[in-house]
Amino acid sequence: MINAHWLDIGPVDQLPPLGARTLPVLGGEQIAIFRTANGDVHALVDKCPHKHGPLSQGIVHDTTVTCPLHNWRISLITGEALGEDKGCTRVIPVRVDAGRVLICRSSALAAAA
Numbered sequence: 001m002i003n004a005h006w007l008d009i010g011p012v013d014q015l016p017p018l019g020a021r022t023l024p025v026l027g028g029e030q031i032a033i034f035r036t037a038n039g040d041v042h043a044l045v046d047k048c049p050h051k052h053g054p055l056s057q058g059i060v061h062d063t064t065v066t067c068p069l070h071n072w073r074i075s076l077i078t079g080e081a082l083g084e085d086k087g088c089t090r091v092i093p094v095r096v097d098a099g100r101v102l103i104c105r106s107s108a109l110a111a112a113a
């Protein structure tokens with residue numbers, strides 16, 4: 001399903017639990033789509049707030065992802081660094097409908113701004 005607000009990016013089954021895939025945005029920042037152990041799906045701009053590490057290559061645990069570069073833990077819900085670390089990665093609204101992953105079109109395109 002494609003409509004003005006939500007962009008269909010494929011079946012949720014393509015996202016393994018505790019895995020991630022990336023969505024390039026033409027002229028903009030890549031988006032990382034994550035799936036947690038309980039099947040929830042989250043999306044962040046694929047840039048750690050520390051030194052722009054690729055969060056899509058991090059380890060998902062509960063509702064966080066650990067950056068592969070220096071192990072900051074980033075909330076998949078708020079995009080904020082947890083613990084002593086400070087910084088925030090932009091969250092892209094995402095939902096699952098009839099087995100398809102839909103992301104907010106305007107937020108995804110804003111990554112290109």
Ligand code: FES
Pocket residue numbers: 048049050051052053067068069070071072
């Ligand atoms: S770039 Fe992510 S922790 Fe340093």
